[in-house]
Amino acid sequence: MYGYFDLWDKVKRYFRFTPLELRSILIVILIFTFITTFNKWGGETFDAQAGIQNLVLWGFIIAISVVLHISAQKIVGLHNGFRVEFSIWWYGLLLGIILAFVTKGALWLLLPGGITLYHMSTHRLGYFRYGTNYFAVAMAALAGALANILLATFIKTFEVWFGVPISDIELLNNLVFFNWMYALLSLLPFPPLDGWAVLFNSRLVYAFIFGSIAGYGALILLGIYSFVFALLIGGIIWLLFYLFFERGLWKLIS
Numbered sequence: 182m183y184g185y186f187d188l189w190d191k192v193k194r195y196f197r198f199t200p201l202e203l204r205s206i207l208i209v210i211l212i213f214t215f216i217t218t219f220n221k222w223g224g225e226t227f228d229a230q231a232g233i234q235n236l237v238l239w240g241f242i243i244a245i246s247v248v249l250h251i252s253a254q255k256i257v258g259l260h261n262g263f264r265v266e267f268s269i270w271w272y273g274l275l276l277g278i279i280l281a282f283v284t285k286g287a288l289w290l291l292l293p294g295g296i297t298l299y300h301m302s303t304h305r306l307g308y309f310r311y312g313t314n315y316f317a318v319a320m321a322a323l324a325g326a327l328a329n330i331l332l333a334t335f336i337k338t339f340e341v342w343f344g345v346p347i348s349d350i351e352l353l354n355n356l357v358f359f360n361w362m363y364a365l366l367s368l369l370p371f372p373p374l375d376g377w378a379v380l381f382n383s384r385l386v387y388a389f390i391f392g393s394i395a396g397y398g399a400l401i402l403l404g405i406y407s408f409v410f411a412l413l414i415g416g417i418i419w420l421l422f423y424l425f426f427e428r429g430l431w432k433l434i435s
Contacts, residue, residue, distance in 0.1 A: 191259040195301075198267075202251075205269040209293045210247055212274045214240045217359070219286030242356050246329060246363050247293065253328035254296050254375075258321040263298040265321055270294035270373055291366045295373030296322060319382035322375035323390065326364035330394060333360040337406050361398050368394065385419060385427060392418030 198206070217239045222232035251267045258265035273292025280290045298318055336357050368376035368391050380387040396414025400407060 188256070188260050192256060195259055195264060196252075196255055198251075202267050205267060205294070206247060206251065208269060209274070210240065210244050212278065213243045213247070213291055213293070216277050216281045216286070216289055216291065217243065219281045221286070238352060238355065239359075242352070242359050245356070246332070246360050249328050249332060250325035250363065250367070251296075253324040254321050257324035258296075258298055258317075261317045261320065262301050263317060263321065264301055265296050265298055267296055268294050268373065273371075273374070289362060289366075291363055292369070292371075292374060293367070295375060295378070296325075315378075315382040319379045319386070322378035323368075325375055326368050326390075326394065329360040329364040329367075330397065333357040333364075334406070334408070337401075357401075361394075361401065365391075365394050365398060385423060388422035389415045389419040392416075392422075 214236060218232065218235045221235040221239075222228060251265075254267075255265045270292055273290075273294065277290040277292055280288055296318075298321060333356070336353050367374055368379065368387075370376045370380045370387065376387065376391065379390060393411045393415030396418070397408070397411035399414070400410055
């Protein structure tokens with residue numbers, strides 16, 4: 182109970198977006214909206230009305246997803262005694278724009294940036310290894326992807342358990358798909374993306390997490406919504422990664 186009130190106090194006092202972060206988030210939302218709606222301006226003929234409607238729809242979806250992603254990272258960071266700031270990755274956004282032009286919007290590359298943790302000395306008193314550590318950075322980075330997956334799962338729950346036709350509601354169906362895609366791409370193992378922080382902390386943990394999220398997406402494409410099966414796929418990928426890479430690497434080092 183104390184931990185809950187302690188976290189709530191930290192959130193009230195320290196949870197905020199800096200002006201630079203707000204500008205960066207706005208830029209990411211605009212570029213992601215451009216990428217996801219590149220081929221949504223009508224069919225063979227240009228349709229301005231359809232294009233504007235898609236811009237508004239996807240802009241709303243992306244804004245919710247990006248803000249949720251970064252907010253979760255900030256909250257987990259505060260829980261561990263760190264202030265988290267989001268930094269934009271211009272090269273990643275540029276690659277996404279280029280791919281949209283090359284594939285005419287058929288493929289998405291959503292690479293927004295990463296986070297930096299700032300040590301809050303007073304709130305780290307009593308923690309093992311007083312300063313910033315790889316585990317804390319990895320947990321904060323991972324929180325964004327998990328928040329997106331949980332949102333997508335929460336929405337799909339109404340369709341699977343209660344029979345609400347989410348797939349027939351364009352806004353909610355797109356929200357589910359984008360959050361899964363955003364979570365997966367944010368965990369790619371390239372600096373400064375979130376996946377790099379997780380990989381740098383533990384290769385085996387990264388293999389399990391990335392495998393589970395990728396497996397969850399594959400199951401969705403098959404019409405199966407199951408965390409259990411997704412975790413099972415992640416476990417299989419973890420085992421294969423250990424047998425064919427990690428074990429050999431440790432033997433080589435030793």
